[in-house]
Amino acid sequence: MDVVSPELNSLLPDEIMDTEAIAMEEELPAEHLAAPPQSEPEPPQVPMETEVPEIVSLCPATTSMQMTSASTDAQCSTSSGTQLLLAPSGLITGTTTTSVKTTGPVVTQNLPKISSVTVPANHQLIINKVASAPAADGKSPGAAVLKPEGQKLLVAGLSKTGQPIMLALPHTWNKPATTQGTGDAKALPTQIKMVTTVGKPVIAVSSASQLMGSSTTLQAQQLKTLQITKKPPVSTAGPMITKLIITKALNNKGLSSPASVAPVVTGRVVTQSTPVTPARNLAIGETVSTVPQNTSGNSKVAISPLKSPSKYMLTTFNADFCVQTLKTVGGVGTSQFKTIIPLTTPPNVQQIQVPGSRFHYVRLVTATTGSTTAQSGGSTNTNPSIQPAKPVMMNAAVRMSVPIIPAQSIKQVVPKPLTSAAQVVTTSQTPQRLIMPATHLPQIQPNLTSLPPGTVLAPAHGSGNMGYAVLPAPYVTQIPQSAFVTLTSSSTFSTATPIQTQARLSLNGLSTSEATSRPRKPCNCTRSQCLKLYCDCFANGEFCNNCNCVNCFNNLDHESERLKAIKACLDRNPVAFKPKIGKGKQGESDRRHSKGCNCKKSGCLKNYCECYEAKIMCSSICKCMGCKNFEESPERKTLMHLADAAEVRVQQQTAAKTKLSSQISDLLTRTTPAVTSGGGKLPYTFVTKEVAEATCDCLLEQTEQAELTNQPQAVAERLILEEFGRCLRRIISFAGKAKTDCPINC
DNA sequence: GAGTTTGAAACT
DNA sequence: CAGTTTCAAACTC
DSSP: OOOOOHHHHSSSSSOOSSSSSSHHHHOOOTTHHHHTTTTTTOOOOOOOOOOOOEEEEOOSSHHHHHHGGGGGOOOOSSOOOOEEEEEEHHHHHOOOHHHHHHOOOOOOTTTEEEEEEOTTTTTOEEEEEOHHHHHHTTTTTTHHGGGGTTOOOOEEEEBSOOOOEEOOOTTTOOOOOOHEEEEETTTOOEEEEEEOOOOOOOEEEEEEESSSOOOBBBTTTOOOOOEEEEEOOSSSSSSEEEEEEEEEOOOTOOOOOTTOOOOOOOOOOOOOSTTTOEEEEEEEOOOOOOBTTTTTTTTTOOOOOOOOEEEEEEEEBBOOEEEEEEEOOOTTSOOOOOEEOOOOGGGOOEEEOOSSOOEEEEEEEOOOOSOOOOOOTTTTOTTTTTOOOOOOOTTTTTOOOOOOOOOGGGOOOOOOOOOOOGOBOOOSOEEEOOOOOOOSTTTTGGGGGGGGGEEEEEEEOOOOTTTEEOOOOOGGGGSSGGGGEBBSOTTTTOOOOHHHHHHHTTBTTTTTHHHHHOOOOOOSSSSSOOOOSSHHHHTTOOOSSSOOOOOOOOOOHHHHHHHHOOOHHHEEEOTTOOOOOOOOOSSSEEEEEESSOSSSSTTTOOOTTTTHHHTTOOOEEEEESSSSOOOTOHHHHHHHHHHHHHHHHHHHHHHHHHHHHHHHHHHHHHHHHHHHHSSSOOOOGGOOOOHHHHHHHHHHHHHHHHTTOOOOOOHHHHHHHHHHHHHHHHHHHHHHHHOOOOSSOO
């Protein structure tokens, strides 16, 4: 039942990068990432990669027959029985949709195709759209329905537990701004939602004036629903709602309690109060749980509403750029989040950080010209102090996917539990990546997908539209506040202090101080100015912080140099900033070095070897000599055993220290009153060196006597212990006597 | 902590 | 692309 409806097909992003599948990423031409949707050709089909097969069906909005008819256009990979269905809401919810009929016939011919949908084991979901010439020209029926309006459907990916996260954009998302700004009746309230599953936060995006966060919980079957509600122009006869529901039946993997059944709750469909309102709001709904929780293993998406504890809203204004966020998870389940922010619209720029799922796409594709004001009308927003979110300018012309997050950066971004009232759009354990306007960053644009983790394309101060700064996520806070509008849940946040807000909350829930203070191995670069890949900080897309480097340029003060260095690195190696440890092919180890090592002397059993350092075995792509880093290597096994033993010892020592410290602390606590009240020395204070030596002498003497009398070992041990007991009693007795004789100052 | 070794990155 | 140099981390003493 692989069906792709024209509507849904046009909703789909042209490409969704799989950051862990390096090979596949490399196959995606960079220019497609930046090309405007309207003019660019359809992206080439990306080879399917199925590691955790799932079935994805994109179904037309009306009938099941349509789904069937379109099935040939969709190519879905499946192997694990997991299904992702894009189906009309009417099929699921019973809602009758008419938009398809009114906009044009739903046909399967000349429609954009979903070339492949891949949901590999790393929980990344890939949906590729095949180019369709007829659809591209916008003349075909199918294209006419969707393409002109630029409706987008973003498949953000899967959360750690496998829940797909979807973000859909309204048909009119990338409409010319003129219609928006002028209050064109065609402005359609559209609700876009990102939906996760059981207990997971759901991101809902809506263009309606009132936005509602939605949270979806799924049962053991884990239905995943993406619901897109579209309303036709009010001018037309009657409201017309088209709902697209993407349901996904997932295995229960990752669910500790399959029995727990939660109803699927989609975000409230909000109708636009004013048909002609120019405002276009993108709201990311309140999540069920805004705090990614590592302990539970459940990734969660927490998008906090800007100035509203219950809502997360983006208001699209003069669409001029596209914000797309993608979150992926590295080997350790981390990802990064990048944001591209236009320079010319500081007040209209918002940075989105999405925590939770394995990877996220938050793609705001719209091109509207009319300035609008955000309207947050959520029912939960009862705080009068809450102000509307700042507008976000989006441009459908930007079609980029930025792979996210190398595992290395995980260390800096760790989710921090947040209260439901303080929902923050953050990445879970991931740095940030950003997306910039496709046409405004020619130097870097082709390599967007290779930007270092945590890179943020931010407006360069004092420059025009062309200015962008590539910043590591942790340093977003360095950007002047005017450049950002941070999406936070705190109603107390004012738009005037976005940076502070981000400083407190953006780093996966960690405050800046927490994030920056997080232990990270400092570099010691002396000659590279930390602008070459020799520098681990630079290679990881991070600014140097608390490093020991000399003449460091890897900071915001030298952003221009840093940008040049990044570009130089990318010129040399387009994937220079991608994680070196990626997923291997099927049948191979889950993790392997993307390039392989080249060791000659270390036998690949020292940390010189990148494979060994990453705790993975060398693979066939390695060019090492005398490699001993393979499965059956006795040397490797020995090393592993030694390492394990050492680790055990360390753990034991740590535990012993902890226990001892606890005991000492407890003892002091219990004995302190005696000291303070009695003023005398505690018994153990009498165990001086002399006393200890005397005790040892006594024990040795006892040992010698036992040996002389040929006592069995057990008896000897008992005698020694008894002697030790006598010694202790004498010490205690003496201590007590001393306290009695000299209760004060003894 | 200083010096050496190592292999990736950078350069030619 | 191969060889060489540079670089910083890993390692040794």
